[in-house]
Amino acid sequence: MLIKVHSKSTLKENEVTDENTYINRRSLIKKMGFLGAGSLLASATSSSHAGGLDFFSSKEDTVFARKSLAFKKAQPSSEVLTPEKKVISHNNFYEFGTSKSDPINNAQSFKVNPWKLTVSGEVNKPFTLGYDDLFTRYPIEERIYRLRCVEAWSMVVPWLGFSLSNIIKQADPTSKAKYVAFETLDDPEQMPGQRSRRVGGGIDYPYVEGLRMDEAMNPLTLMSVGLYGKTLPPQNGAPIRLVVPWKYGFKSIKSIVGIKLVEKMPPTTWNILAAKEYGFYANVNPAVDHPRWSQASERRITSGGLFARNRIETLPFNGYGEEVAHLYKNMDLRKHF
Amino acid sequence: MGKNRVELPITLIKLLIHLCCLIPLVYVYWQAFNDELGADPVEAVIHFTGIGALNIFLVSLVISPLAKKLKQGKLLHVRRLVGLYAFTYAVFHLLNFLFFEVQFDMSLFVSEIFERPYITVGMIAFIILTALAITSPNVIKKYIGRRWQTLHNFTYLAGAAMVIHFYWSVKSEIIEPLVYITLLAVLLTFRKDRFKRWFK
Numbered sequence: 001m002l003i004k005v006h007s008k009s010t011l012k013e014n015e016v017t018d019e020n021t022y023i024n025r026r027s028l029i030k031k032m033g034f035l036g037a038g039s040l041l042a043s044a045t046s047s048s049h050a051g052g053l054d055f056f057s058s059k060e061d062t063v064f065a066r067k068s069l070a071f072k073k074a075q076p077s078s079e080v081l082t083p084e085k086k087v088i089s090h091n092n093f094y095e096f097g098t099s100k101s102d103p104i105n106n107a108q109s110f111k112v113n114p115w116k117l118t119v120s121g122e123v124n125k126p127f128t129l130g131y132d133d134l135f136t137r138y139p140i141e142e143r144i145y146r147l148r149c150v151e152a153w154s155m156v157v158p159w160l161g162f163s164l165s166n167i168i169k170q171a172d173p174t175s176k177a178k179y180v181a182f183e184t185l186d187d188p189e190q191m192p193g194q195r196s197r198r199v200g201g202g203i204d205y206p207y208v209e210g211l212r213m214d215e216a217m218n219p220l221t222l223m224s225v226g227l228y229g230k231t232l233p234p235q236n237g238a239p240i241r242l243v244v245p246w247k248y249g250f251k252s253i254k255s256i257v258g259i260k261l262v263e264k265m266p267p268t269t270w271n272i273l274a275a276k277e278y279g280f281y282a283n284v285n286p287a288v289d290h291p292r293w294s295q296a297s298e299r300r301i302t303s304g305g306l307f308a309r310n311r312i313e314t315l316p317f318n319g320y321g322e323e324v325a326h327l328y329k330n331m332d333l334r335k336h337f
Numbered sequence: 338m339g340k341n342r343v344e345l346p347i348t349l350i351k352l353l354i355h356l357c358c359l360i361p362l363v364y365v366y367w368q369a370f371n372d373e374l375g376a377d378p379v380e381a382v383i384h385f386t387g388i389g390a391l392n393i394f395l396v397s398l399v400i401s402p403l404a405k406k407l408k409q410g411k412l413l414h415v416r417r418l419v420g421l422y423a424f425t426y427a428v429f430h431l432l433n434f435l436f437f438e439v440q441f442d443m444s445l446f447v448s449e450i451f452e453r454p455y456i457t458v459g460m461i462a463f464i465i466l467t468a469l470a471i472t473s474p475n476v477i478k479k480y481i482g483r484r485w486q487t488l489h490n491f492t493y494l495a496g497a498a499m500v501i502h503f504y505w506s507v508k509s510e511i512i513e514p515l516v517y518i519t520l521l522a523v524l525l526t527f528r529k530d531r532f533k534r535w536f537k
Binding site for chain 1: 369371380512
């Protein structure tokens with residue numbers, strides 16, 4: 001699907017990093033910084049916020065095997081894509097640790113096959129999708145979406161997947177179905193963050209998210225099973241995740257095992273944790289700041305290193321207002337943030 | 338003093354401090370300039386210099402209790418150097434924020450300082466560290482006289498502001514900042530006699 005894009009955020013083609021220039025981030029320097037600056041003090045903690053303290057976490061050598069997928073290609077984007085290496089190494093997926101590089105380092109042996117995604121709740125035809133169904137039941141297309149994190153950085157990602165509405169239509173919702181509730185896999189053995197509060201950032205797992213029915217049925221709302229032409233790596237939410245491009249990234253729940261249609265607004269993980277900071281709707285909105293970050297602008301992660309001038313204005317609904325603004329016509333978005 | 342004490346090689350210790358503080362800093366920036374420091378070098382350098390400043394600052398607070406314990410008064414000669422490196426890292430931390438995070442958007446820079454409580458306390462720490470750094474040369478110390486010690490007691494307030502800055506900056510992963518708060522508290526208990534005197 002072609003998404004029209006305004007040129008404000010357009011970056012030059014030559015700013016795309018060659019994959020080969022990207023080097024493994026768990027580099028010697030973090031260890032040196034750790035030894036130099038804090039060896040006396042920090043041995044009790046491992047990686048999280050500061051990144052420089054992950055000296056003690058083990059490094060995995062295996063790399064998760066991704067498969068190529070057949071899909072309908074998207075129109076070329078006028079926006080510079082975030083290089084694949086960055087898309088798969090800069091992730092908020094606290095089930096595998098709280099620093100951005102933890103998921104790629106801790107998730108490579110994650111098992112996605114067999115998988116079971118259960119569609120249930122207020123539906124006439126509940127059903128379950130197995131691993132292979134995720135890639136064969138619905139036609140897979142490429143969609144190039146902007147991803148805006150609540151932490152005020154963003155990426156442009158070529159996802160592969162299908163509209164969530166396909167699943168919902170197949171389940172045949174009853175008249176009571178007003179919301180859709182999502183749940184991530186609950187597997188502490190595979191997910192270190194679910195085993196330990198320290199690694200998992202103090203979140204109550206499993207991670208849960210939700211959408212209003214009309215949001216879920218919007219054609220933009222994507223169930224993604226891949227990116228950059230291949231199946232998803234675990235750090236990006238393999239084997240299947242949600243992508244809601246007009247909402248902050250934390251709404252786009254990863255590694256989903258349950259989709260349940262419900263009558264009442266379902267609980268959502270970050271809202272439970274800090275209701276004043278994270279609302280149910282979480283629409284990208286430059287006019288409403290997060291207590292800790294201005295949301296008026298963002299840093300677009302592409303390439304170019306420290307001196308990349310990558311701060312751009314944030315657009316209402318992340319630039320997808322044409323497609324989704326009508327969903328919120330009579331709502332006060334300052335109150336329903 | 339019954340036994341002969343070993344003379345501390347102060348010059349050598351100072352050299353090691355220089356190397357331990359400078360080499361990682363240069364190397365991190367070299368990587369960041371070349372886009373080899375993870376997907377988001379901006380976040381990486383901000384976190385590295387921030388946590389680095391805090392680590393070095395805490396090392397500076399270890400020195401005087403350690404000197405007392407080991408009866409090595411000469412160790413105090415390296416305290417200023419360590420403190421100045423904590424300040425140096427803090428300068429880089431703040432400049433990272435201005436240069437690379439808000440990218441010279443001065444109105445955003447100023448509004449962020451006043452509107453985000455964690456940045457406000459971070460700035461308080463930075464202002465104190467700046468005052469301490471400026472008044473650290475011996476000439477200025479002599480010039481200021483007795484009030485120098487009063488000024489430099491603000492070190493402890495700066496420490497508190499730094500750990501609060503860290504604690505408030507995280508989304509939910511509070512354990513690491515709590516470890517730092519605990520470490521600071523332990524280092525301050527070594528000075529409880531001094532604090533008691535203030536309140537007499």
